Amino acid sequence: MTPRLWVEGVSAGPGGARAVLTGVSLEVRAGEVVALLGANGCGKTTLLRTLMGLLPERAGRTLLDGAPLGRGAAARAAAGVALAFQNPDDQLFGATLDEDVASGPRAQGLREVEVSARVTAALASVGLQGLGAREVEQLSFGEKKRACLAGVLALKPRVLLLDEPTAGLDPVGEREAAGLLRRVARETEAAVLVATHAVDEVPLFADRVAILGEGTLLAFGPPERAFADADLLTRARLRPPAAMELWERLGVPVLPAPLTLDAAAERLRPLLEARS
Numbered sequence: 648m649t650p651r652l653w654v655e656g657v658s659a660g661p662g663g664a665r666a667v668l669t670g671v672s673l674e675v676r677a678g679e680v681v682a683l684l685g686a687n688g689c690g691k692t693t694l695l696r697t698l699m700g701l702l703p704e705r706a707g708r709t710l711l712d713g714a715p716l717g718r719g720a721a722a723r724a725a726a727g728v729a730l731a732f733q734n735p736d737d738q739l740f741g742a743t744l745d746e747d748v749a750s751g752p753r754a755q756g757l758r759e760v761e762v763s764a765r766v767t768a769a770l771a772s773v774g775l776q777g778l779g780a781r782e783v784e785q786l787s788f789g790e791k792k793r794a795c796l797a798g799v800l801a802l803k804p805r806v807l808l809l810d811e812p813t814a815g816l817d818p819v820g821e822r823e824a825a826g827l828l829r830r831v832a833r834e835t836e837a838a839v840l841v842a843t844h845a846v847d848e849v850p851l852f853a854d855r856v857a858i859l860g861e862g863t864l865l866a867f868g869p870p871e872r873a874f875a876d877a878d879l880l881t882r883a884r885l886r887p888p889a890a891m892e893l894w895e896r897l898g899v900p901v902l903p904a905p906l907t908l909d910a911a912a913e914r915l916r917p918l919l920e921a922r923s
């Protein structure tokens with residue numbers, strides 16, 4: 648099946664600087680969530696901005712449902728690509744939350760009744776219902792991060808690029824966001840690519856994981872495979888999810904290691920019960 652988003656040998660870099668990333672190839676299927684991991688400065692934001700058309704591809708190409716995407720952010724937005732920025736102040740410009748989230752659907756030329764329905768649904772899905780009249784400037788940082796997510800959800804994009812959407816959220820909010828990402832991908836059939844440092848949450852929301860490092864893509868596959876190579880993770884300045892690390896530190900011989908705390912608990916419980 649043709650993937651919704653197909654990144655083929657893309658090299659990317661900001662401004663006049665040399666390419667930060669070379670020859671990155673990955674794909675995101677419709678309804679799938681792919682987590683983009685890597686150390687600070689490895690090029691996650693650069694890749695997302697390039698896919699959005701805010702930076703030119705220095706080599707390679709990007710396809711949507713098998714057709715090459717046009718150049719530039721306007722062409723890519725019109726094709727259904729949307730990016731939620733890492734820094735909310737780069738994205739939010741409406742006076743109130745309602746106005747901000749409405750601006751995207753309004754620019755798509757939708758009727759006001761549909762715009763209003765999209766705003767209500769988007770704010771509810773990120774847990775900001777009832778705050779629509781609040782001034783954007785008054786929102787807390789975590790609320791601004793949710794507002795950024797609401798803004799792109801309201802666009803109903805075919806490809807959703809999210810730059811560290813959970814950074815700055817409280818721990819419960821971080822878990823809720825993981826569930827939300829999975830639900831959004833499944834329900835809207837969007838291809839979702841998420842740059843993140845939240846390794847413990849990644850197995851909760853990502854179908855596949857792309858690891859960036861050393862100026863390129865070091866691994867791409869399901870979480871249990873992408874996190875399996877300890878040397879590769881060290882080179883990428885990453886660590887596996889805590890549940891997997893615990894398994895390794897305890898030296899549990901039963902592999903594969905669990906990826907989540909729930910999975911670890913389920914596997915350890917019978918062992919502990921057998922001892923008591």
Ligand SMILES: Nc1ncnc2c1ncn2[C@@H]1O[C@H](COP(=O)(O)OP(=O)(O)OP(=O)(O)O)[C@@H](O)[C@H]1O
Binds near residue numbers: 661662663686687
């Ligand atoms: N306008 C620019 N000119 C020159 N270099 C830049 C510019 N913008 C970013 N860079 C550099 O490009 C590299 C990649 O930055 P990028 O923001 O893509 O990293 P990142 O993986 O998103 O990092 P983080 O996890 O810290 O958000 C960094 O070394 C950064 O300093």
